Amino acid sequence: MMQRVAVIGGGWAGCAAGVELARSGTQVTLFEASRTLGGRARAVDMDGRLLDNGQHILLGAYSESMRLMRSTGIALDDVLMRLPLQMRYPAGSGMQFVAPRLPAPLHVLAGLLRTTGLDRADKLALARFSTTARWMDWKLNDDCSVAELLDRFDQTDRLTQLMWRPLCIAALNTPPERASAQVFLNVLRDSLGARRSASDMLIPKVDLTALFPRRAGAFVEEHGGVVQCGAMVKRIVRAGEGWRVERQGTADPADLFDAIVVATAPAAAATLLEGLADIPALSAFEYEPITTCYLQYGRELRLDSPLFALEEQPDLGGWGQFVFDRGLLDPERAGLLAVVVSASREAIAPGHDVLAAAVATQLANVFRRPEMKNPLWSKVITEKRATFSCRPALVRPSNDIGVAGLALAGDYTACDYPATLESATRSGVLAARLISDTLSRARAAG
Structure with a gap:
């Protein structure tokens, strides 16, 4: 039986x-x-x-997610858009890092050489971090916060603001000040430190x-x-x-x-x-929320890429950390943008309507398109216990x-x-x- x-x-x-x-x-x-x-x-x-x-x-x-999808008959190319590892900000508002399709670790080094928006000190700090982490085999004797790790590795303020902080919040949904450095290193080990394809970013089309x-x-x-x-x-x-x-x-x-x-x-x-x-x-466990702000514009609105990083500036109402053009992923969703705010407890405190207006203004400013202040409709979805706080x-x-x-x-x-x-x-x-x-x-x- x-x-x-x-x-x-x-x-x-x-x-x-x-x-x-x-x-x-x-x-x-x-x-x-x-x-x-x-x-x-x-x-x-x-x-x-x-x-x-x-x-x-x-x-x-x-690897396990990909294996199980294939095993159930899902064609990955039909449901996922594959992009090279990147941290791209809207033109003129931050750095432009895109890893070329070269064998690891050359893809990271070549991407670093081509990066705009960072000065020499920033690039040297990033190279030093990557090299030292590999030499350490991505392991710490004693765990600490990501903020402490970045300070120990003498990472510059600009590099931390434009790369390490958004990567940490996106990966761990926990701010660097209280996020686990060892878990952060584990993620970097299996992306930056592994074969080139392991660092690819896969965005759902469905x-x-x-x-x-x-x-x-x-x-x-x-x-x-x-x-x-x-x-x-x-x-x-x-x-x-x-x-x-x-x-x-x-x-x-x-x-x-x-x-x-x-x-x-x-x-x-x-x-x-x-x-x-x-x-x-x-x-x-303690928990961290994640908020996604959906903004629907006219079907003619398109971004230059399916994904952009956004510089988080809470003091100015700039809560968005990443924006996705859903229309570039699925033509049926033309004009729909999804803006992610991870570890969003402070962002949602004034209310969803206030956050949606602030995010729309943020987009209008960074993309230099005033019409983006006025979407046709907006919807904010918050998962209050989206993840455990990864301490x-x-x-x-x-x-x-x-x-x-x-x-x-x-x-x-x-x-x-x-x-x-x-x-x-x-x-x-x-x-x-x-x-x-x-x-x-x-x-x-x-």
Whole structure:
């Protein structure tokens, strides 16, 4: 008889676990409390418009995400636009760094030589950082903040403002003053420090649900599994040699499973595992919000690139850090810009309408196009607990919680990476393999 596994939580970690288990011949039931798969990276209906609940960039180094997408039949070129590593600001407002398509590490060095907007001291500081980090094998004896690391490496103020700060906030969703230097180095190791293609920036052409979660759910069903959206799981209990999933408002006798992957947010996981496993780290996280400001202009508006960095100037109302031209990614979205504000707690304090107006003014100023002050419509979406605050020496829980038949998955589990789509995917795969090994041992013993 095919063994049955429940995956509780249909975010990217849960979808990854479901796909990996289905591929191994396990019958999967995927429970998701909301009506749409994808968790904190999905499409949402906002006033009749389908918008992502956050703009995301993937990296060429995201090997597990790429592997799982391919394994479910997704053609990557159809859903992702591949750009070389770059940090480009609107003309006249900052530096222009684009890594050419050369073998690593020549691509970074050549890009640095061609960079405009930085002076000689800035470029020497960047070269010194890259060289020293490679010599250190991208490892620290003791973790510290990114700000401390940059100071230790004598990075210039301008380089920090235009490159290191926005990269840190984009990658870790945590300001450099309180972000983990070791995790930041891990990200740089697998992008700047790896093969050239690993540093490529991959921007979704489709909405985030279509990028992977929807296809993941279909893959589970095609392999004999079940996907139940709108299914709130309130408790899991031991039932003989297996487990029972108790849902809100129902007591289905079919909700008996040989094993369970808990792929929910930390607080929900702690509730589900209460009395089964003691995991202090689940209640120790602090969180950072991410805000995406959507501005719709006339269909004729186009930027010169799908992606630009923006210099963050909070004192002047310049909260935007990156702007994406969604029309260059999908012609059906012509004129739609998405501006990302990571670690956005201060930015959203005055209210969404105030932020949208400030961002529109910021764009009008940096692109020198006064008409951008007046979009046709705007929508601000904030994920208040978008990621955990990635602080130095943060203790993150393992996928293996010490209870046979139970595993934990999420972008917050122990991993080299911060809370990203790749860390969620990797965690889901590791949890699935842990469960598969447990079930294999049980079959061998029985």
